[in-house]
Amino acid sequence: MNVNESRPLGTWSLKGLKAAAVARITLRQQLAYKTDFIMRSTFLLLILFVFVQLWGAAYQGDTTKVIDGYTLKQIIWYLVFTEAITMAVPALCGIIENEVKNGDIAIRLIRPLSYVGYHYSSYMAEAIFRFFIHLAVGSVIAWTFAGPPTFGLGWAGLLALTLGAITIAFLLNMIVALCAFWVEETRGMEFVLHKLQFTVGGMLLPLDLMPEWLQRICAWMPFQAMLYFPARTAVNYGDVSVMKQFGIQAVWIVVLAAGVMMMYRRGVAKLHVNGG
Amino acid sequence: MSMADNVRTNEQKGHPSSWGLGTIKFVFTCWKVNLASAMEYRLSFFMLAGMMFINNFMWLFFWSLFFSRFQVVNGWDLSDVMMLWAIGAGGFGWANILFGNFNQIAPIVSGGQLDVYLSQPKPVLLNVLASRMSLTAVGDFLFSLTIYGWVGDHSLRGLLLFLASLLISGLLIMGVTLIAGCFSFYVGNSDGIARQVFNSFLALSTYPSDIFRGFAKALLFSIIPAGFISYLPIGLLRDFDAEFVLEAISVTVGFLAISIVFFHKGLKKYSSGNAITLRG
Numbered sequence: 001m002n003v004n005e006s007r008p009l010g011t012w013s014l015k016g017l018k019a020a021a022v023a024r025i026t027l028r029q030q031l032a033y034k035t036d037f038i039m040r041s042t043f044l045l046l047i048l049f050v051f052v053q054l055w056g057a058a059y060q061g062d063t064t065k066v067i068d069g070y071t072l073k074q075i076i077w078y079l080v081f082t083e084a085i086t087m088a089v090p091a092l093c094g095i096i097e098n099e100v101k102n103g104d105i106a107i108r109l110i111r112p113l114s115y116v117g118y119h120y121s122s123y124m125a126e127a128i129f130r131f132f133i134h135l136a137v138g139s140v141i142a143w144t145f146a147g148p149p150t151f152g153l154g155w156a157g158l159l160a161l162t163l164g165a166i167t168i169a170f171l172l173n174m175i176v177a178l179c180a181f182w183v184e185e186t187r188g189m190e191f192v193l194h195k196l197q198f199t200v201g202g203m204l205l206p207l208d209l210m211p212e213w214l215q216r217i218c219a220w221m222p223f224q225a226m227l228y229f230p231a232r233t234a235v236n237y238g239d240v241s242v243m244k245q246f247g248i249q250a251v252w253i254v255v256l257a258a259g260v261m262m263m264y265r266r267g268v269a270k271l272h273v274n275g276g
Numbered sequence: 277m278s279m280a281d282n283v284r285t286n287e288q289k290g291h292p293s294s295w296g297l298g299t300i301k302f303v304f305t306c307w308k309v310n311l312a313s314a315m316e317y318r319l320s321f322f323m324l325a326g327m328m329f330i331n332n333f334m335w336l337f338f339w340s341l342f343f344s345r346f347q348v349v350n351g352w353d354l355s356d357v358m359m360l361w362a363i364g365a366g367g368f369g370w371a372n373i374l375f376g377n378f379n380q381i382a383p384i385v386s387g388g389q390l391d392v393y394l395s396q397p398k399p400v401l402l403n404v405l406a407s408r409m410s411l412t413a414v415g416d417f418l419f420s421l422t423i424y425g426w427v428g429d430h431s432l433r434g435l436l437l438f439l440a441s442l443l444i445s446g447l448l449i450m451g452v453t454l455i456a457g458c459f460s461f462y463v464g465n466s467d468g469i470a471r472q473v474f475n476s477f478l479a480l481s482t483y484p485s486d487i488f489r490g491f492a493k494a495l496l497f498s499i500i501p502a503g504f505i506s507y508l509p510i511g512l513l514r515d516f517d518a519e520f521v522l523e524a525i526s527v528t529v530g531f532l533a534i535s536i537v538f539f540h541k542g543l544k545k546y547s548s549g550n551a552i553t554l555r556g
Contacts, residue, residue: 035468039468039471039472043475046479050479050487053483057487195330199341205342209341
């Protein structure tokens, strides 16, 4: 076998192995902090319980009423899905901001591993793990108060669209995090990003229940692809084609990934790390 | 003998009037210094305060969307929920501006950082509480005033009732949070639990209490007294309910008293962290 021929495959498989190793380490770290997890999960239970009460009041306890395509049961499960995705996303901005501020980034950059790739592997492992845990915890509340999740193909839609959703969340957070190369303090921007997910991303209120003018604005933003798509598809499978939503997610992934790479290259070029 | 020495001697003798005057002066000095140090980093101060101001508005944006779809939820409308946020954020705001350490008791105790307060001839709890000012809380307080200006009752009676609601809300948040923080004296590091209690209590205080029913409602008006804050826009501001107001005041005073006793009992169990700590 010619060495040159085997090289591209070798590089890719090596990259895959590295990414898998990073993901494995992240998972082990997650398993080490059980108390933190239990704390977060109990908070999720509380918040979902409050939402069950709030929506129960809004629907006046009528489980058959359909408002803008949603029954009470669908709304409650919708909230479980959006909360599970939201709470799955690790605090990337804080990590990268600290690496840039205290110079730890210098250590990461000399490793034979792509910087953004490293964070993506670690992020995905943590996010997927957290998603399933929070999904399980949230299901306890929804199942108790709204009944079993009989969504059929909706489950497949949820799982498939969640991968794209958390990738978009990674890219959005990474864009904000990479601002640390220029502004050092990214918490303010991270906060604005979270609030956008929270409102125009449809975290608390499905976009279908929003006023028409706002729905039109939301359609042009990446936030709906992060929370609304997977949750809506889960509870109302078939309303909009999954392929179309995949397509929108893919376009956003390409656009945002290009943004991330551009910012990363420019940021690293102007980076100065003093001392050691 | 200097004035400070006088105050100290009087404190040791337990002279009530001088103790009170000296303490008040001391607390005012703390607030002045806290403000001065916040103003040292003006940009950061305005960014943080502004951020919290926006945060609260984003919540109101959610509520406005919610109420545009469902006009009334169990008797509450948008302006009631706006006043609820004004009371919650305002109470939390003033408490956190003036006594910013009230939600930091657990890490202070478990980190052995009480030594610095114990070595000073001032009331320990008051000294700890007044030694920090939260910058984001300024945003909360300004938000509260803005909402009051927007949808509140601007008559003298309305203003006084609003101020009373801020007082009840702030003191109750402080009492509950202090009790949770004081667990650190008894069980070691309870930082996580204290934070959880604090976050949960705040979250529960910002939803209309009438969405809850049965056992959950009973809990909100007993062990987790968040209901006494979230019902203020109705029970105090909209339809003055003397019985509710009396209960709210009693519960607030009760929780605050328990927290003070709990702190001082816990103080006897406190062991120094043997760490040299300076307050910056």
